[in-house]
Amino acid sequence: MIGFEGGGRRTTTRLLDGEFPKYRALLPDSFNTVAEVSRSEFVEAVKRVSLVAERNTPLRLAFSPGRLVLEAGTGEDAQAVEVLEADLEGDDIQIAFNSGFLLDGLGAIGTDTARLNFTTSTKPAILTGKPAEEGAEPEYRYLIMPVRLSG
Numbered sequence: 001m002i003g004f005e006g007g008g009r010r011t012t013t014r015l016l017d018g019e020f021p022k023y024r025a026l027l028p029d030s031f032n033t034v035a036e037v038s039r040s041e042f043v044e045a046v047k048r049v050s051l052v053a054e055r056n057t058p059l060r061l062a063f064s065p066g067r068l069v070l071e072a073g074t075g076e077d078a079q080a081v082e083v084l085e086a087d088l089e090g091d092d093i094q095i096a097f098n099s100g101f102l103l104d105g106l107g108a109i110g111t112d113t114a115r116l117n118f119t120t121s122t123k124p125a126i127l128t129g130k131p132a133e134e135g136a137e138p139e140y141r142y143l144i145m146p147v148r149l150s151g
Contacts, residue, residue, distance in 0.1 A: 036086065058072075058147035066088070068083070094121055
């Protein structure tokens, strides 16, 4: 047990037994696709497009050379589509994410450029900022699980 006291307040806690999840096993070593997008433009586009997405409806992203297409909404519901410039290395990819989780990760990046690393559209992606020096490790990595698209 450990306790803290200060400012007229007291807090006590105890250490829980158990094993921390082996999260490193979820972080891929290599990627088939790497995309870079302006973080601020990406955040604003995600906010706008996700306005028409119903609760728990994924935001669809389609990366191809030079562009990123964001889509939400289907059928007779409201729909939104935005296109952004994006640098792409590797294969084209279509993937979907929960927009709230995507915004959380983008909000934590401390660089102007967001880098998304993909293996496949069904495996976790890694969201980082663009390192200051090429080949350097990013300061922050955000693991984001894709949402499976039907059809």
